[in-house]
Amino acid sequence: MYKIESKDVNLYYGEHHALKNISLQMKANTVTALIGPSGCGKSTYLRLLNRMNDLIENVRIEGTVLIDNKDIYARGIKIDELRKKVGMVFQKPNPFPKTIFENVAYGLRVNGISNKSYIEERVTRSLQNAALWEEVKDKLKKSAFELSGGQQQRLCIARALAIEPSIVLMDEPASALDPISTAKIEELIYELKDKYTIVIVTHNMQQAARVSDRTAFFYIGEVVEYNDTKEIFTNPKNQRTQNYITGRFG
Amino acid sequence: MKKILSYIFGRIITVLLYLSGSVTSIIVVLIVIFLFSEGSGLFGKKPTEEGFIMAVNKTNNVKHLDAEQIKLIFDGEITNWKKVGGRNDSIILFRMDNITDFFTEEQRENPDSVIKLLGENYERLPQCISRVVEANPGIIAFVGKKYIDKNFAGKELKIDKITISDFLFGKLWFPTAHPVAVFGALPLLLGTFWVSIFAILFALPLGLATAIYMAEVAHPTVRNILKPVIELLAGIPSVVYGFFGLVVVVPFIQNTFNLPVGETALAGSIILGIMALPTIITISEDAIRTTPRSMKEASLALGATHWQTIFKVILPYSSSGITAGAILGIGRAIGETMAVLMVTGNAAVIPHTLLEPVRTIPATIAAELGEASQGGLHYEALFTLGCILFIITMIVNLAVEIISSRNKRVAS
Numbered sequence: 243m244y245k246i247e248s249k250d251v252n253l254y255y256g257e258h259h260a261l262k263n264i265s266l267q268m269k270a271n272t273v274t275a276l277i278g279p280s281g282c283g284k285s286t287y288l289r290l291l292n293r294m295n296d297l298i299e300n301v302r303i304e305g306t307v308l309i310d311n312k313d314i315y316a317r318g319i320k321i322d323e324l325r326k327k328v329g330m331v332f333q334k335p336n337p338f339p340k341t342i343f344e345n346v347a348y349g350l351r352v353n354g355i356s357n358k359s360y361i362e363e364r365v366t367r368s369l370q371n372a373a374l375w376e377e378v379k380d381k382l383k384k385s386a387f388e389l390s391g392g393q394q395q396r397l398c399i400a401r402a403l404a405i406e407p408s409i410v411l412m413d414e415p416a417s418a419l420d421p422i423s424t425a426k427i428e429e430l431i432y433e434l435k436d437k438y439t440i441v442i443v444t445h446n447m448q449q450a451a452r453v454s455d456r457t458a459f460f461y462i463g464e465v466v467e468y469n470d471t472k473e474i475f476t477n478p479k480n481q482r483t484q485n486y487i488t489g490r491f492g
Numbered sequence: 493m494k495k496i497l498s499y500i501f502g503r504i505i506t507v508l509l510y511l512s513g514s515v516t517s518i519i520v521v522l523i524v525i526f527l528f529s530e531g532s533g534l535f536g537k538k539p540t541e542e543g544f545i546m547a548v549n550k551t552n553n554v555k556h557l558d559a560e561q562i563k564l565i566f567d568g569e570i571t572n573w574k575k576v577g578g579r580n581d582s583i584i585l586f587r588m589d590n591i592t593d594f595f596t597e598e599q600r601e602n603p604d605s606v607i608k609l610l611g612e613n614y615e616r617l618p619q620c621i622s623r624v625v626e627a628n629p630g631i632i633a634f635v636g637k638k639y640i641d642k643n644f645a646g647k648e649l650k651i652d653k654i655t656i657s658d659f660l661f662g663k664l665w666f667p668t669a670h671p672v673a674v675f676g677a678l679p680l681l682l683g684t685f686w687v688s689i690f691a692i693l694f695a696l697p698l699g700l701a702t703a704i705y706m707a708e709v710a711h712p713t714v715r716n717i718l719k720p721v722i723e724l725l726a727g728i729p730s731v732v733y734g735f736f737g738l739v740v741v742v743p744f745i746q747n748t749f750n751l752p753v754g755e756t757a758l759a760g761s762i763i764l765g766i767m768a769l770p771t772i773i774t775i776s777e778d779a780i781r782t783t784p785r786s787m788k789e790a791s792l793a794l795g796a797t798h799w800q801t802i803f804k805v806i807l808p809y810s811s812s813g814i815t816a817g818a819i820l821g822i823g824r825a826i827g828e829t830m831a832v833l834m835v836t837g838n839a840a841v842i843p844h845t846l847l848e849p850v851r852t853i854p855a856t857i858a859a860e861l862g863e864a865s866q867g868g869l870h871y872e873a874l875f876t877l878g879c880i881l882f883i884i885t886m887i888v889n890l891a892v893e894i895i896s897s898r899n900k901r902v903a904s
């Protein structure tokens with residue numbers, strides 16, 4: 243049984259056919275990397291999984307997306323409930339203009355949790371899981387904007403982890419960061435795998451190779467190849483995949 | 493050749509721009525100087541008419557009175573010297589035209605004796621006044637200076653000069669009263685304050701709700717229709733609002749609250765609130781829309797509902813823009829003249845409830861400037877009101893400036 247499963251998904255931005263017949267399955271507690279040239283639909287696919295595309299006008303979606311075997315586009319699905327289960331980390335760190343503590347507590351508060359000690363415990367644990375605790379434990383009351391870019395991104399990860407989702411979507415989480423912060427986040431992804439199912443978009447081939455179990459290569463709205471990461475990087479079946487991972491285009 | 497021409501042309505344009513810029517600045521400065529020099533002329537002057545004095549009996553121990561006290565005395569509201577710091581003696585009013593009241597019955601009945609007392613051409617009037625003042629210990633006489641000769645048996649009562657605190661905190665506004673004009677602007681200040689505050693209390697929630705609706709809830713087509721309509725509201729001349737207020741709001745208030753007149757502070761607040769709405773809506777909506785999409789998405793991705801996102805992320809993020817909109821709205825309300833003049837009833841008294849007539853500063857200036865003679869006290873008092881309005885508006889604009897610069901810092 244798969245954690246995430248999409249069957250023949252087509253997505254249109256108005257006239258633009260952005261996703262073409264995408265069928266992907268992802269097992270629980272694995273890391274799946276989505277790679278491919280810019281504009282090929284990686285973010286679009288990722289945002290399909292927590293229904294973020296619903297915010298955009300004129301989006302039309304066909305096909306089925308199942309999470310835990312439930313159609314997330316079925317009628318009567320509560321989108322906010324879905325998003326509590328499917329956390330997301332964005333490309334650019336986007337902390338709220340609030341304190342570090344309040345950033346992490348936000349998801350709990352909007353869930354109606356008000357028990358102070360429980361919130362404190364969860365915030366601490368999330369910051370620890372995001373490998374940020376040691377750096378911020380003395381300044382939880384400071385504005386999140388006082389953190390460095392890498393710290394902000396780990397804060398955003400902590401924020402996503404605080405509501406205990408079972409899936410974490412990451413859209414180029416390290417693209418705006420320096421090598422050291424990037425390494426920290428990669429390490430983190432590796433550790434998070436035990437508890438979460440992770441889907442990560444990345445432009446960095448080494449990163450995909452390092453952190454993921456499975457890799458999907460997207461090309462102009464289609465999935466050209468989807469296989470174990472080792473296979474994709476050592477023995478790609480498709481010529482375009484090979485060209486892309488060897489850096490001949492992209 | 494062409495090069496030289498375009499160079500000269502460029503120079504001319506530069507000079508013209510420079511000139512128009514400096515001329516405009518100079519004009520603005522001159523207007524401000526003019527306003528304040530006219531407006532400050534009021535202070536240090538006596539509120540009585542030129543050439544008249546207040547005289548009392550020599551035994552009277554009151555040394556000086558202020559304009560408000562004199563006004564109350566001549567209105568018959570203060571009838572005992574005790575009230576103004578004198579001894580216990582009732583006050584007797586004396587004006588030139590009621591001099592015959594002080595004659596005896598027979599003197600008054602007999603035209604000959606009147607002439608004998610006053611003289612054929614009133615040449616004995618000074619002695620007569622002197623005698624009356626001497627005979628009545630409780631008298632206060634308002635007489636022309638020319639009828640006071642050197643043998644005058646009474647003494648002149650000093651009248652306090654108009655001070656800034658009298659002007660700001662005085663409770664009576666009677667700029668054309670006799671024998672003294674009273675310039676207490678407190679009722680006007682409070683009137684302006686009440687009307688503006690309640691206008692904003694009523695307009696802010698409504699405007700904010702509309703802004704949220706337009707920016708976050710409404711379908712784009714609805715928004716595209718609504719936005720120009722609301723901007724159009726800002727362009728309607730204020731007399732039209734005043735007229736609407738007079739025909740619709742005033743009778744409505746009169747009927748609902750069962751009042752003798754519907755022209756009240758409430759009517760002014762409602763009309764001003766409606767007039768401030770476009771400003772508040774447009775600026776708040778812009779502020780709400782500048783909330784970065786990434787903030788909204790971050791909130792939604794954490795499972796927050798749309799409304800939670802609005803209240804917990806979007807509104808805090810745009811709060812300074814919304815504040816600026818509200819303050820600018822108040823600014824418009826404070827300076828508004830015509831519409832308020834038409835619906836507030838224009839009574840220069842301190843309001844105790846919203847259901848009483850009030851009068852605002854701009855309405856006062858507009859209504860009274862026509863009847864005030866140029867250079868006179870009344871005229872100068874109106875200019876002082878203008879200065880106060882100028883200062884208030886300046887503070888409002890400064891506040892907006894500070895708040896929006898803080899906004900920029902947060903955003904960057």
Ligand SMILES: Nc1ncnc2c1ncn2[C@@H]1O[C@H](COP(=O)(O)OP(=O)(O)OP(=O)(O)O)[C@@H](O)[C@H]1O
Nearest residue numbers: 255258260278279280281282283284285286287298
């Ligand atoms: N909101 C939108 N409205 C219309 N078209 C869009 C929208 N978002 C994306 N697209 C289009 O859909 C296609 C896929 O975009 P997407 O953002 O998924 O690409 P991507 O693979 O994530 O690219 P990148 O690597 O640059 O982030 C692109 O052609 C893009 O122009």
Ligand SMILES: [Mg+2]
Nearest residue numbers: 284285286413
């Ligand atoms: Mg992308």
